[in-house]
Amino acid sequence: MRTAELCALRSLRLVEAPVPEPGPGQVLVRVKAVGICGSDLHDFSEGRIGDQECKYPMVLGHEPVGEVVQTGPGVSGWAPKDRVAVEPALYCYHCEFCLTGRHNICANIRFMSSPEDPGFFREFVSVPAGNLLPLPEGLGFREGTLFEPLAVVLHSMKFAALRPRETVAVFGAGPIGLLTILTVKMSGAGRVWAVEPVAERREMARAAGADAVIDPHAVEAWREILRDTGRRGVDVAIDCAAREDSTNQCIRAARNGGRVVITGIPVEIQLPLEFHVARRKELVLYNVRRSCHDSEAALQMLAEAPARFGAFVTHALPLERAQAAFEMLEHYSDGAGKVVLEP
């Protein structure tokens, strides 16, 4: 089978590899589509996610859907041709964090898209049966890949703890930002602001439900939001931008006692944070790591409005065009929203 390997900074190559046998408790899955995540892009462009460095070669990709090919010994409940989404994280289930329901920060976590565990930019994978979820009827593979970023957004909602009519500012309208906008609106949010420098993405933000969009290259976004709210600020500011000073923008845009939710992954190792502002407002800053048992709810949401979500997937390319797909995302060119690879 073919595998797209990251073999150096900004360099993907296709290699041949044997189809992995499904071991006991495992299922062999043919990957039909897998989204490219912002964290994949960090690895590609910077050779690291924050202080976690790549080890070449490695296989990225952790937003996979596909079809069951074969079940390994001891597996029941799955059959060939079953359409599935694959949860990319592996938990120990017995460390103190798993025991408190926080499997996403499991002390022994493994993640299929890291130096140690290859990801899904390949044709076939063998994964534990427990990591499979049925892809609902009527939900296509392309849109189905959104289950993983949407799960992250649903997880972030546990921290946002939105109440009806609360106002929200979303910084960044890439896939995570767009799904955040859509989710907060579906959750009863009042006025929602989207801050995004790319014009096409601002349009998508509007379509996703944003009441107002702001180009941060044209105006200072937090000032605009304070002006719109009579200097009050928003109840919740969500950082999906992962660029420059978006966390500080959140701090400045939030109301007294507001919540700042940091969903995106910044490029910088350190962020110079305006703590005096955060302190005077007594803000709470929530750091979000991936998701935690949110994939099933995400799949339900997608299945109820596949067209609405499908609009976020702007490009689908075959595996051999992986390098081009990443380069397109690097430049946010061609109006790229979510880009999906189809092995």
Added chain:
Amino acid sequence: MRTAELCALRSLRLVEAPVPEPGPGQVLVRVKAVGICGSDLHDFSEGRIGDQECKYPMVLGHEPVGEVVQTGPGVSGWAPKDRVAVEPALYCYHCEFCLTGRHNICANIRFMSSPEDPGFFREFVSVPAGNLLPLPEGLGFREGTLFEPLAVVLHSMKFAALRPRETVAVFGAGPIGLLTILTVKMSGAGRVWAVEPVAERREMARAAGADAVIDPHAVEAWREILRDTGRRGVDVAIDCAAREDSTNQCIRAARNGGRVVITGIPVEIQLPLEFHVARRKELVLYNVRRSCHDSEAALQMLAEAPARFGAFVTHALPLERAQAAFEMLEHYSDGAGKVVLEP
């Protein structure tokens, strides 16, 4: 009457001023003792607290206790010679933040120790009757001044949300740090680490209940804490240091899913924060601003153990030695813990 005015950077002077008349609803109080807070020291040494600049001349001091001298029109419930603590904040009671019980971030808050509202480094003040609390019997004036910093610590406990046996690291063992150590131990904490560069203060931290003390100039504190905890980290890390990189030390010392409570006020306008570490651990960062209706509980705690708390007050100086008191604190000299002025 005499008033100690901050008239320039690092410069206090004694001036004469008329005794203020108690207006309707007000009470004239003779200030018997008033503590020097770390935020007073920021104003003295840096001419600002973060981005809030001093306007000279201004009167600092917001940890006051004293005696009622005279009540203004319409005041009942107080009589001359009553021993009182004075809450230094003034709320509007009707903004949205007051209506949600968060008076400390009142949209119209005033604070008696700011450029607009003079503080308590003077012999007499007239304050709203509603700001007075009875000083419990058996609690002296010197120790009584601790009600205000202890209220801040009790407020911070709402965010720390400590459960029995949880482990805590306290960075900084100045007055706020010492009161934090003592309060978490009284609240059922398990092992508590105190991190403090000044040797005398480390001794005080031990006396306050710290199970281990660390000199951050001798070792890297977070590494030491991770080593002590088998690489797990602490449940709650509380930043009472307000110096250098203590917030990052908290982030590094906290366990996965831990809480970081920022009680101290940093010198720097911006802090370069290690968000990648915070994100991987999915930490929550709580910013604490002053206190919120915690003074009564603080006074009760002080009254139950006046000697234990009294040990934190290492120096009491008359008002005319205000300049010397601040200079002593600036250099943490003479083993200074809490320093109190007695007008």
Added chain:
Amino acid sequence: MRTAELCALRSLRLVEAPVPEPGPGQVLVRVKAVGICGSDLHDFSEGRIGDQECKYPMVLGHEPVGEVVQTGPGVSGWAPKDRVAVEPALYCYHCEFCLTGRHNICANIRFMSSPEDPGFFREFVSVPAGNLLPLPEGLGFREGTLFEPLAVVLHSMKFAALRPRETVAVFGAGPIGLLTILTVKMSGAGRVWAVEPVAERREMARAAGADAVIDPHAVEAWREILRDTGRRGVDVAIDCAAREDSTNQCIRAARNGGRVVITGIPVEIQLPLEFHVARRKELVLYNVRRSCHDSEAALQMLAEAPARFGAFVTHALPLERAQAAFEMLEHYSDGAGKVVLEP
């Protein structure tokens, strides 16, 4: 002016009374419409709300909207003809419960619709200016009365703390139940069940967004819900029924670790509760009392979808038909949803 007085059990009469002068800080309001609440019906039919007995004569009604007629001394910001909603509760703002933002359980609360403070079933009232809220443009008086029950529902949402896709069972589809159904759906709820014996109200429940309706006289509702959910039960069960055993039905219908929110007011003084079931599931039972600063958000919600909400107001009668209105509600006859009086 005319006032509808409750003068004995099940007996309202119209009496003449002088128009009240607006005192200092007060505003004279012409009542244009006022809804009949289930608690009014308790007073009418049972002579008490639980253990709080009526004292005759008393004036009920606490869901009022109207027009400003005249402002008293010291009032600014309001002018004759201003369209307003009137918050019926009076708080002290300084007791410990007000200081923690829980004004609805103020130790000194007064409520305009109780034996001591007359309600709004009359032509004119004088109320503190602070109790007025602007009625948004485009929102009629009839629908406007829903601001008060909707505020109660929004308040109950603080306890329900709904997360996207969570399932909900609502017991009772009177006005509170209908507004609850609509609000949870607008807040991102997944599947919602409505349990209601009156056929017309079940239809209204469907229109409000319920995915399934159950007639509790035809089947045992909790069994049906457990069957529908594969024996799991719902995340949140909300008791808006205030009849018979609805709280126990909630306990039986909730999933392990679920939340039971009791919004309705039961007729009985005591409820024989199935604590063994509640204990095995480790349920939390939230008791809801009125609302707490939720009227503004309620008015916004109404203004965004006046037609949708307006459908709940099935009858509007003049003040002189108050007796008939209550009798209609007593028998849930004529497909009565919300019934409004128009003085």
Added chain:
Amino acid sequence: MRTAELCALRSLRLVEAPVPEPGPGQVLVRVKAVGICGSDLHDFSEGRIGDQECKYPMVLGHEPVGEVVQTGPGVSGWAPKDRVAVEPALYCYHCEFCLTGRHNICANIRFMSSPEDPGFFREFVSVPAGNLLPLPEGLGFREGTLFEPLAVVLHSMKFAALRPRETVAVFGAGPIGLLTILTVKMSGAGRVWAVEPVAERREMARAAGADAVIDPHAVEAWREILRDTGRRGVDVAIDCAAREDSTNQCIRAARNGGRVVITGIPVEIQLPLEFHVARRKELVLYNVRRSCHDSEAALQMLAEAPARFGAFVTHALPLERAQAAFEMLEHYSDGAGKVVLEP
């Protein structure tokens, strides 16, 4: 080996049974001491716990400590003579409740002391290695048995969410009540009331730290508590009584917005609850089921103050006197606190 079987209502008998072989992943433990829980007493005296009926014969007992005798295949980390506490619950680790950290309400939970899974009133048991915890040095077997009820109390503290200086009323001063009193005092509680009809237990409550004790047969407890608190009531009322109307007493004794934590298991299937009082105060009622990963913290607490806790264990009897032990508890005779069997 000998086993004490419950063979009929109020009837225990000693039978011989083979020593169970430790299977794969299991450990054979010699039971050295096992406490008698209130729920064991329910089974003994009433033939049921609420609506869960006994099936005879069954083996009770779920507060066990002992020594490792032999490890089964695949077990590492334990050796003969290791002193251990044994967690009596068996979880599936993969149901939705386990995945959210609420293993105590696991959909597939099994409990070693139920009709299906025999308990620990016997000389030897074979249990999964994962259920063992090391008994800390210096902690004797007798006191060690308290780890299980103390874990329940620590679990209940998650709901009590006590803040420093909050006041607490504890209804019932049996073992659970006494451990609750001690734990809330160690957690920074302010004034604590204990309500208990048995004089010896009131003395033990005082020794455990209660500031006031009330005999509910002499006075109406909730009235006394309201009187003591100036009609305010307590912040948290904890029902450890499991008798008569203690839950209603909690409701009446709690302050507005207070928390009622129901730790005890009532005899009655249904409790006639005063919801009108609960509603007016907007109380939250927390139902507590056993514990959830609290045993390790409990063992630490016991090890730090073995003498203090040991005072609660008033009687230790050999297994052959099980019938006498239960009868003593039934009548609360001989000043019985916690009674332990030593097989």
